[in-house]
Amino acid sequence: MNFDFDPADEIFRQEVRSFIRDALPADIRERNLRNYHANRADTRAWTAIVHRRGWSAPNWPVDKGGTGWSAMQQFIFDEENFAAGAPLLETGGLKMIGPVIYTFGTPEQHERFNLPFLRGEISWGQGFSEPGAGSDLAGLTTRAERQGDDYVINGHKIWTTNAHYANWLYLLVRTDPTQKQRGISLILVPADAPGVTIRPIIDIGEGHSLNEMFFDDVRVPVGNLVGEENKGWTYAKFLLDRERAFSAEVPRNKRNFALLKQIARHTRRAGRPLIEDAAFAARLAQLESDLDALTWMTLRALARQGDATWELPVGSILKVRGTELQQKIGEMHIEALGDRGAYVYPEPDFATGEHHWPPGPDYAPGLLADALYRRAVTIYGGSNEIQRTIIAKQYLGL
Amino acid sequence: MEFELNPEQVQLQDSVRRFVEKQYDFEARRRLVRGDSGQSGAGFAAAHWATFAELGWLAIGLPEEHGGFGGSAVEQAIILEEFGRGLVVEPFLPVAVLAAQVLAAIGAEGKVADLLADIGTGEARPVLAHGEVDAGGEIAFVETTATPTPTGWSLSGRKVLVVGAPFATHYLVSARTSGAPGDEAGISLFLVEPEDAGLERIDLRLSDSSRAAEIVLHDAELPADRLIGAEGGAFGAIAAAHAHATTLICAEAIGVMDRALWVTRDYLKTRQQFGQPIGNFQALQHRMADMVIELELSRAQVFGALASLNGTAIARDHAVSSAKVQIGRAAKFIGGNAIQLHGGIGITEEYVIGHYYKRLMMIDNAYGNVAYHLARMSKLAAAVA
Numbered sequence: 001m002n003f004d005f006d007p008a009d010e011i012f013r014q015e016v017r018s019f020i021r022d023a024l025p026a027d028i029r030e031r032n033l034r035n036y037h038a039n040r041a042d043t044r045a046w047t048a049i050v051h052r053r054g055w056s057a058p059n060w061p062v063d064k065g066g067t068g069w070s071a072m073q074q075f076i077f078d079e080e081n082f083a084a085g086a087p088l089l090e091t092g093g094l095k096m097i098g099p100v101i102y103t104f105g106t107p108e109q110h111e112r113f114n115l116p117f118l119r120g121e122i123s124w125g126q127g128f129s130e131p132g133a134g135s136d137l138a139g140l141t142t143r144a145e146r147q148g149d150d151y152v153i154n155g156h157k158i159w160t161t162n163a164h165y166a167n168w169l170y171l172l173v174r175t176d177p178t179q180k181q182r183g184i185s186l187i188l189v190p191a192d193a194p195g196v197t198i199r200p201i202i203d204i205g206e207g208h209s210l211n212e213m214f215f216d217d218v219r220v221p222v223g224n225l226v227g228e229e230n231k232g233w234t235y236a237k238f239l240l241d242r243e244r245a246f247s248a249e250v251p252r253n254k255r256n257f258a259l260l261k262q263i264a265r266h267t268r269r270a271g272r273p274l275i276e277d278a279a280f281a282a283r284l285a286q287l288e289s290d291l292d293a294l295t296w297m298t299l300r301a302l303a304r305q306g307d308a309t310w311e312l313p314v315g316s317i318l319k320v321r322g323t324e325l326q327q328k329i330g331e332m333h334i335e336a337l338g339d340r341g342a343y344v345y346p347e348p349d350f351a352t353g354e355h356h357w358p359p360g361p362d363y364a365p366g367l368l369a370d371a372l373y374r375r376a377v378t379i380y381g382g383s384n385e386i387q388r389t390i391i392a393k394q395y396l397g398l
Numbered sequence: 399m400e401f402e403l404n405p406e407q408v409q410l411q412d413s414v415r416r417f418v419e420k421q422y423d424f425e426a427r428r429r430l431v432r433g434d435s436g437q438s439g440a441g442f443a444a445a446h447w448a449t450f451a452e453l454g455w456l457a458i459g460l461p462e463e464h465g466g467f468g469g470s471a472v473e474q475a476i477i478l479e480e481f482g483r484g485l486v487v488e489p490f491l492p493v494a495v496l497a498a499q500v501l502a503a504i505g506a507e508g509k510v511a512d513l514l515a516d517i518g519t520g521e522a523r524p525v526l527a528h529g530e531v532d533a534g535g536e537i538a539f540v541e542t543t544a545t546p547t548p549t550g551w552s553l554s555g556r557k558v559l560v561v562g563a564p565f566a567t568h569y570l571v572s573a574r575t576s577g578a579p580g581d582e583a584g585i586s587l588f589l590v591e592p593e594d595a596g597l598e599r600i601d602l603r604l605s606d607s608s609r610a611a612e613i614v615l616h617d618a619e620l621p622a623d624r625l626i627g628a629e630g631g632a633f634g635a636i637a638a639a640h641a642h643a644t645t646l647i648c649a650e651a652i653g654v655m656d657r658a659l660w661v662t663r664d665y666l667k668t669r670q671q672f673g674q675p676i677g678n679f680q681a682l683q684h685r686m687a688d689m690v691i692e693l694e695l696s697r698a699q700v701f702g703a704l705a706s707l708n709g710t711a712i713a714r715d716h717a718v719s720s721a722k723v724q725i726g727r728a729a730k731f732i733g734g735n736a737i738q739l740h741g742g743i744g745i746t747e748e749y750v751i752g753h754y755y756k757r758l759m760m761i762d763n764a765y766g767n768v769a770y771h772l773a774r775m776s777k778l779a780a781a782v783a
Contacts, residue, residue, distance in 0.1 A: 001407065001472045003705030004402040097783075261779075275780070278773070285775035289699075289723040297698035299402045317691050391690050392683035396663050 009072055014303045016080045022084050025048050027353075033085035035207040035256070035370030040123055040165030043087045047120030050089065054118060056118045059094060059243075064102045064110065065118050071245055071305035071336035072334025075298070079110045082251035083258075092124040092161070094116045095243050097170040097226075100186065100235045104227030113168065113188070125166030125191060125198075127157035127213055128236070135386050137172075138181045138233065142215060144173035146222070151175075151187060153195075153218040159380065163198045163211035166191045171215075172232050179230065183354035190222040195219070205372035207347060208289065245301035245379075248294040248322030257291055263336045263363055273337060287332065290325050294318065313395045323377040330371030337364055344368065401701065405477055413453060414480035421446060422484035431487060431607035441487050441609035442565045451520025456494045458612040464506055464514040471642055471707050475649035475700065478662065482653025485757055487608040488694050489525065489562025491650065493517060497524040498641040500570055503635035504587060504627035513589075524568035527557040527590070527613050528636060533767030537637050540584045542615065544573035550622040553588060553596075553615040563611035564601050566592070571615065575630050589624045590615075606757040637711065641718045643705040644765040647726040651761045652700060655693050655728060658736040658754040662686070666741055676739075687733055692728035699724040716778045719771035725761070726768035733758035 010384045015049025028042045050056045058074045060066020069077070081088070098117060102110050133140040153173060163169065169189045176183030189196065195218035201210040227235055249259040264284060274280055301314045334341040337360070345365035348355035357365050378384045392398045403411060421443075450456050459474045459635030474495055481490060494517060501514045503526070515521030533539035542555025553573050563569065569590040577584030590597065596618030602610045628637060663686060666677030676682055699721035705715035733755035737744035744751050762768065 001403060001701075003701060005399060023730075074707060275703060278776070281776035282769070282772040285719075285772040285779070286723065288779075289772075290695075292702055292717070292720040293695035293699045293724050295698075296702040299399060300698060300701065303399055303401050312694065313690075314694075316687075317694050319686075320691055321695060370643040385684070388684040388687035389680070391687035395690065396683075396686055398663070398666060398677040398683050398686065 006072070009076060011079060013076045013307055016077055017055060017084070019055075020080055020084045020086055023053070023082060028087065029085040031348075032087050033226075034366030035164065035220035036366045037207045037369075037373070038087045039350050040162055041350070042213060043090055044120040044123065046087045047089055047118070051119050055099070056089065056120070057094060058089070060098065062100070065115060071302040072299075075246070075250075075302055078246070079251040079254065088116075090123060090162075092126045092170075093122065096126065096236075096239055097188075097240055097260065099242070100170075100226055103238075104231070104235050108223075109188075109226065122168055123162065123166045124197055125160045125163035125169045125211070126172035127160055127169050128176055129159045129188075131158055135383055138184065138398065140172055140174060142171065142173050143177070144175050144185060144187055146175075148218075148341055150219045151225070152191065153187070153215045155215050155222065157213040157215070159201075160198075160211045160213055161209050163191065163213055164200060164208070169196075169213070170226070172236065175229050182230055182232040184232040185229050186235055187220065189215075189220050189380040193218050193343065203373050204375070206344070207369050207372075207373060240373060242306075242317065245298060245305050245314045248298050248318035249326065250291070250295050250298050250322070252333060253291055253294065253322065253325050253329065256326070256333070257287060257385045259363065260287070260329055260332050260336060263333065263361075266361065266363075267336050267338065269338070280336075283332070287325065287328060290321065290328075294322055304357070311395065313387075313391045316382075316390045318379065320378075320384045320387050326377050327371075327374045330367075330374040333367045334371050337361075337367065340364055341368065379388075401475070403425045407473065409411045410458075410473060411476050411480060413456070415478050415483075417453075418480055418484035418486065421449075422486060426754075427485060427487070428593045439565070440602070441607060444487065446486075446488050447520055447523075450488070450490065450494075451518070455490070455766060456520055457518030460498060460514060460518050461502060461506075461760070463503070464518070465510055468665050471645060471704055474646050475704060478646050479656075482650040482655075482757075484659045485606065485654070485666045485753055487606070489523070489565060489608070491643060491646055492560075492562040493523045493566075495646050496526050496639050499571055499639035499642045500526055500587070500632075500635050501626075503638045505605035510626050522567045523562065523565055524570055524589075525560055525562045526572075526636070526639065527560045527563070527569045528572045529558050529560070530556065531558050532579075534536070535770040536580065537640055538585065538633060540572050540574045540577045540585050542571070542573040544575050544586055544588060544625075546575075547619065549619075551588065551620045551625065553590070553618045553620060555615050555733065555771060557613045557615075557756040559602075559610055561604070561608065561610040561612050563599060563613060564609045567648050568592075568615060570626070571613070572632060572636060573615075577630075582633040585636065586629050587626050587635070588620055588671040589626050594618055596621065604760065606753065606760055634711070637715070640765055641703075641707060641714050644718050644722055645700065645707060647761055647764055648696070648703060648721050649675055651694070651725045651729055651758065652697050654697065654754050654757050654761070655689075658732055658751060659686070659689050659693055661754075662689075662736045662739050669741075680741060685739065689732045689735055695723050696718070696721075696728040709724045709776065712778055712782060716775060719766075719774045719778070722766060722771045723768050723775070726771070729758035729762045 028203050047056050055067055057066035058077050060071050062068040098114050101114055130140050144153045167193050173187055174183055175185040195216040197214040199212050200208050251354050266272055267274040292363040304310050340360045343358045345357045455477050501510050501602055506514050513522055528752050544551045544553050571588045571590045572586050575586040596616045598614040600612040604610055631684050667675050683783050703718045703721035706714045736751050738753055740751050743749050
């Protein structure tokens with residue numbers, strides 16, 4: 001055992017920090033430090049900037065256009081980006097479909113999709129969930145039927161983040177109705193293909209990140225299939241396991257916790273700083289202890305990244321507690337705002353920057369929208385109840 | 399950063415685990431704590447202590463110049479985690495961690511150095527007599543006084559929960575030579591021997607059947623050379639030793655919780671109700687999953703606390719408190735649910751699970767409970783802000 005940080009990692013952190021300080025445009029930074037949903041234009045612009053430094057795929061190997069960084073370096077990169085207010089690089093492309101394409105797809109697909117993605121030219125939308133297939137994802141019914149050199153797709157997908165910005169979609173579709181998991185394939189569909197309809201879903205924070213998608217006799221060439229037919233489930237699962245060390249979203253939790261402390265120092269209760277209130281301070285300390293535990297567990301998971309012999313369901317553990325912490329911090333943000341925690345601060349107009357905000361401290365706008373959206377995090381990516389069942393069945397053998 | 403054990407550490411873990419499996423099955427432990435094991439006394443087996451010395455466990459955390467092996471708290475954590483699995487009652491932590499760390503931190507020279515070396519060989523078992531009834535975990539809250547006399551010092555006060563005291567060869571007694579309770583300055587440390595006049599020892603059996611004592615000092619007269627370290631300057635050493643002891647009792651808790659969890663899991667697979675193993679029921683499965691989560695986050699926090707021990711006092715105490723908050727919560731959650739999932743058998747004296755719970759309750763309360771450490775985290779955060 002040795003708990004010292006590698007000095008090379010500290011040097012790397014400084015390098016990332018100074019790059020972001022020089023390269024991140026002030027307006028993007030300011031928008032993203034507020035916790036409204038990131039606008040895709042910002043994400044693309046930042047991706048292009050990061051790409052010029054060669055860093056737009058922190059988790060990909062060098063020969064695929066990535067950085068070849070260690071898990072620890074990727075984590076440091078995430079931490080620095082979050083802390084500085086940089087938009088998150090697009091998760092779906094980086095951590096899901098991109099690696100599936102270079103691992104199971106063809107070299108042509110890699111050229112066609114992954115390289116433009118790294119330049120910020122392609123945005124992906126993920127079509128996994130359906131109205132009738134949430135936790136039981138393998139029960140999905142969207143069909144892709146082979147007709148000559150095409151697949152014809154019919155069905156209904158839901159909860160697609162940023163589909164309204166996407167130019168390409170990756171879908172899990174049923175290609176064999178007689179099988180469950182083994183009848184599912186992964187297929188790529190242009191977002192503007194005839195028969196694709198994308199409708200917004202407004203969340204309780206009044207934000208628009210989610211969408212539903214309808215597929216009505218949508219025709220794509222068989223070349224858009226990724227890997228083999230009926231292997232889509234295996235591909236999706238392979239990827240979820242790879243990213244387990246990142247499941248607690250420590251960088252996001254760290255930034256939001258720091259923000260909470262800052263609010264508690266500035267907000268007053270009965271004329272005194274809220275942070276001096278013993279009951280509030282004790283709850284703040286409890287959150288910090290939770291965050292410390294998740295951080296050390298994440299560091300341990302990073303050190304064992306890729307070790308298939310590790311039986312611990314570390315992804316499930318980190319997911320459950322990391323998402324619960326996001327919600328607790330969000331709720332405390334609102335609580336700390338006091339009476340003004342009830343005010344609606346609508347999202348500014350992206351193009352003009354114009355906003356109509358009620359009175360309140362500078363940090364208030366965005367907090368309510370984010371705290372409300374955080375209710376989704378314990379549901380998506382395998383609900384926390386599903387994670388608990390995984391721990392009980394796969395690890396404890398119950 | 400490396401979280402896995404190196405080959406020497408794996409060997410150490412194996413050897414402690416073998417000791418626990420051979421010497422500390424539940425029935426043997428029951429005999430030991432009742433005092434009818436044929437061993438030296440209730441709650442202490444001289445043969446066990448000799449084994450600890452022989453295998454080098456008592457010396458492992460001592461600096462090499464004092465007869466130790468230059469090991470670190472990590473090795474002691476490995477030992478204590480294994481001890482936790484068997485609910486070992488001998489005062490390893492009070493002697494080889496808490497007292498040894500105080501002596502090492504206070505600056506070991508002359509007789510202090512000899513005493514340290516004697517811990518390693520098993521010849522000496524000093525314990526720190528520091529806690530007081532109104533302190534509530536606050537390290538600087540010392541009301542016991544030491545006043546100068548023509549020949550030395552006169553000590554007056556009462557020390558509570560001095561774990562291992564009935565088997566101790568020396569007491570390291572903290573007493574105030576100046577200042578008021580709560581002041582960090584003005585706390586001094588004295589070497590007291592059981593035969594010293596003016597000393598009253600009230601022996602106690604604790605909830606987990608380990609042994610402790612209250613030590614009352616009735617104007618106990620000590621020669622001048624019993625003051626160890628600088629007069630009024632013992633706080634730093636006591637605080638550093640507490641950080642070690644707190645970290646290592648958290649490591650012990652990992653072993654206790656891990657055992658309690660897996661014993662419960664085995665029970666869920668065998669106990670039948672409604673025509674099936676009760677482990678089939680999702681309400682129970684999810685409770686068990688939450689116990690796994692609490693355990694693993696506790697383990698992570700022990701890493702954090704171990705990593706902090708060589709840092710600055712503020713960073714160290716913040717990390718140690720953060721860990722103790724997690725372990726305190728997890729101890730009660732896992733211990734309580736381990737009993738709950740067993741049903742009635744869980745509260746019987748003759749079954750093992752309730753004994754794990756008792757140890758976990760004690761660990762939560764030891765060296766400051768959750769509320770104390772939450773408050774300390776706030777205070778330390780304010781100090782650096």
